[in-house]
Amino acid sequence: MAHLTAVAEGSQGRETASAIVADEDRRELFGALTSVELTPAYNLADRILNDRGEAEDAVHEAVLRAWTGFDKLKDQTLFRAWFTRIVVNICRDKLRRRKIVRFEPLGDIDPPAKDPFEHGLMREAIGRAIDTLSAEQRVVVVLRFWNDLPVNDIARIVGIPAGTVKWRLHAAGKHLRAALGDAGWEDSP
Amino acid sequence: VKRRPTQQELEEQLHSYFAGTPRLSAPPSLLGVLDQLPDHPAAGSSRVRYPAGLRLAGAGLVALAVVALVGLPMLMSKAPQVQPVGNSPTAGASAAASVGHPVPTARSSMSSGASSAQPTPTETGPSGIYVDYSQSIRADQSGSLTVSSPDTLQCTVVVHSGAQTFQTMTGFNIPARTAESVSYGVPDSFTGTASLKLTCAHANDPSRAKDSWDLPFTVTAGRAWSLHAAIADTHPADGYSFGYTSSVDAACTLLITFPADTVTSVAATSSTTFQAREGVPGVVANPIPGSPATGTATWHTTCVDGRGKTHEDTGTFGIL
Numbered sequence: 374m375a376h377l378t379a380v381a382e383g384s385q386g387r388e389t390a391s392a393i394v395a396d397e398d399r400r401e402l403f404g405a406l407t408s409v410e411l412t413p414a415y416n417l418a419d420r421i422l423n424d425r426g427e428a429e430d431a432v433h434e435a436v437l438r439a440w441t442g443f444d445k446l447k448d449q450t451l452f453r454a455w456f457t458r459i460v461v462n463i464c465r466d467k468l469r470r471r472k473i474v475r476f477e478p479l480g481d482i483d484p485p486a487k488d489p490f491e492h493g494l495m496r497e498a499i500g501r502a503i504d505t506l507s508a509e510q511r512v513v514v515v516l517r518f519w520n521d522l523p524v525n526d527i528a529r530i531v532g533i534p535a536g537t538v539k540w541r542l543h544a545a546g547k548h549l550r551a552a553l554g555d556a557g558w559e560d561s562p
Numbered sequence: 563v564k565r566r567p568t569q570q571e572l573e574e575q576l577h578s579y580f581a582g583t584p585r586l587s588a589p590p591s592l593l594g595v596l597d598q599l600p601d602h603p604a605a606g607s608s609r610v611r612y613p614a615g616l617r618l619a620g621a622g623l624v625a626l627a628v629v630a631l632v633g634l635p636m637l638m639s640k641a642p643q644v645q646p647v648g649n650s651p652t653a654g655a656s657a658a659a660s661v662g663h664p665v666p667t668a669r670s671s672m673s674s675g676a677s678s679a680q681p682t683p684t685e686t687g688p689s690g691i692y693v694d695y696s697q698s699i700r701a702d703q704s705g706s707l708t709v710s711s712p713d714t715l716q717c718t719v720v721v722h723s724g725a726q727t728f729q730t731m732t733g734f735n736i737p738a739r740t741a742e743s744v745s746y747g748v749p750d751s752f753t754g755t756a757s758l759k760l761t762c763a764h765a766n767d768p769s770r771a772k773d774s775w776d777l778p779f780t781v782t783a784g785r786a787w788s789l790h791a792a793i794a795d796t797h798p799a800d801g802y803s804f805g806y807t808s809s810v811d812a813a814c815t816l817l818i819t820f821p822a823d824t825v826t827s828v829a830a831t832s833s834t835t836f837q838a839r840e841g842v843p844g845v846v847a848n849p850i851p852g853s854p855a856t857g858t859a860t861w862h863t864t865c866v867d868g869r870g871k872t873h874e875d876t877g878t879f880g881i882l
Contacts, residue, residue: 400599403596403599404596407596408593408596411588411592411593412586412587412588414588415586415587415588415589415592416585416586419586420580420583423839424811425586425811425840426704426706426811429589429591429592430698430706432588432592433591433592433595436592436595436596436599437595437599440599440600494564494845494847495564495567495575496578496579496582496845497844497845497846497847498564499575499576499579500579501837503579504837514576515580517576518573518576518577518579518580519580519583521577546569546572546573549572549576550566550567550569550572553566553567554566556564557564558564558565558566558567559564559565559566560565560566560568561565
C-alpha cells in the first residue's frame with residue numbers, strides 16, 4: 374500500500390507509472406484479502422438467502438462493490454468485517470426485493486412417536502420456519518447462530534445498535550416458536 | 563406429540579440446525595471474478611452513479627484517459643476495442659458505449675462447473691436504446707439475465723440455439739433505473755453455444771422502435787437431476803416419513819397413492835409439498851389418512867427446479 378501514498382509525488386509521467394504500479398499492488402492486495410473471504414461469504418449468503426444461485430450472485434456483487442470502494446478502507450485488518458457487511462447488505466436487499474415471499478407449509482399432523490426421522494423432522498420444521506423470518510430477523514439469526522458472532526459484532530456488521538440486535542433476535546425467536554406451534558409442535562405440559 | 567422447544571432449547575436447535583448445514587466451497591465463478599476486476603478504480607472520480615457496472619466502467623475509462631494523455635504507448639495495448647454505437651441517452655452511457663469497454667457488471671463473469679457465460683458489455687442499439695445487461699449460466703443449465711436502463715423498457719427474451727428455440731419470455735418490463743432479472747434455462751440434453759435474444763423498446767415510444775442484442779453463452783455439460791428417496795415406518799396407524807436428497811434446488815410435490823381400501827375399494831391419496839435444497843437431506847412427514855388398506859403404495863414426486871424444468875420420480879413401498 375506504500376505505492377498508494379507515493380503517487381502524488383514526482384512528474385506527471387511518474388505519477389501515472391506509479392499509479393499503474395499501485396493498481397497492480399492494490400489488485401494483488403485486494404485479491405489476497407478477498408480470496409480467503411469468498412468461501413465464508415458464500416456460505417453466509419447461502420444461509421441468509423437459502424438459495425445458492427442468489428448467494429453466488431450476492432458474493433459476486435460484493436466483490437465488485439468492495440473493489441470499487443477498496444481505497445476507502447483505511448485499515449486492512451478490518452477487511453473481513455467490512456466485506457462481511459457488504460455481503461450482508463446485499464443479501465438483505467435481495468431478500469427485501471423478493472417479490473414472492475417463500476411460503477413453506479410446515480406440516481400439520483403429528484409424526485409417529487418413534488419416527489426414525491424425528492431429529493430430521495425438527496430440522497425440517499426449523500428450516501422452514503427460518504424461511505418465514507423477515508429479512509432483518511433472518512440476517513441477525515444467521516450471524517448469531519451460523520457465524521456464532523456476539524451481539525456487538527453483529528451490531529457493527531449490520532450497522533444497528535446492539536439493543537436492536539437483541540430485540541430482533543428476541544422477536545425472531547418468538548416468531549420461530551410461533552411458527553413451530555402453528556405446525557403442531559406443542560409445549561410440554 | 564411433537565414437543566416445541568423452549569426459548570433456550572430453540573437457540574440450541576438453531577445452533578444445531580446451522581451446524582448441520584453443509585459447508586460449501588466457493589464456486590469457480592467466484593474465484594474467477596478476482597481475475598476480472600476492472601482497472602484502477604481509485605482513478606475513478608466518475609460522477610456517474612448509475613448503474614453499478616457503469617460506475618466501474620467509468621473508473622476504468624478515466625484511468626485509460628489519463629494513460630493516453632501522458633503518452634505511455636506501451637499501455638495502449640490495454641485499450642478496449644472500438645465498437646459501433648448509436649446515440650446514448652446519458653453522458654455516462656455515452657462514455658462507456660463509445661469506447662465499447664466491457665463493463666464488468668455483477669454477473670458478467672458468472673460461470674460455474676462445465677458451463678460458462680460471456681462478458682457482458684453495456685450497449686446502445688441502433689434505435690438509441692441503452693441497456694446495461696449481464697447474464698449467467700450455471701452448471702444446472704439454468705441462468706439469469708439482468709437488465710437495467712435509464713429508461714423504461716418493454717422487452718422480450720428468446721433463448722435459442724440458432725436452430726431451435728428453447729424459451730420465449732414476453733412482458734419483461736424494465737422500469738427506469740431499475741435492474742430486473744429473468745431466469746432461463748436450456749434442456750438437459752443441450753450442449754454447445756446458445757443465445758439470449760434480448761429485444762427492447764421504449765415503453766413510451768409511439769413508434770415502437772426496437773433494438774435487439776444477441777447474448778451468446780456456452781453450455782458444455784449439464785447436471786443430471788436425481789432424487790434419492792426412502793420411505794420409512796410405513797403402516798397405516800403411524801403414518802410414514804419420506805426422506806429425500808435432491809441434486810438441485812427444487813419445489814416439489816409428493817403424491818402418495820395408497821392401495822384400495824378393502825371395504826370401500828377406493829384408493830386414497832395424500833399430497834404434500836416440500837422445498838428440496840441441493841444436496842441437503844430432508845424429510846416429509848404425513849400420515850397415511852386412516853386407511854386400513856394393506857399392500858403396495860406408490861409415491862410420486864414432481865419437482866420444478868430453478869429454471870422451471872419439471873422432474874418426476876416415482877417408487878413403491880409396502881403397507882403392512
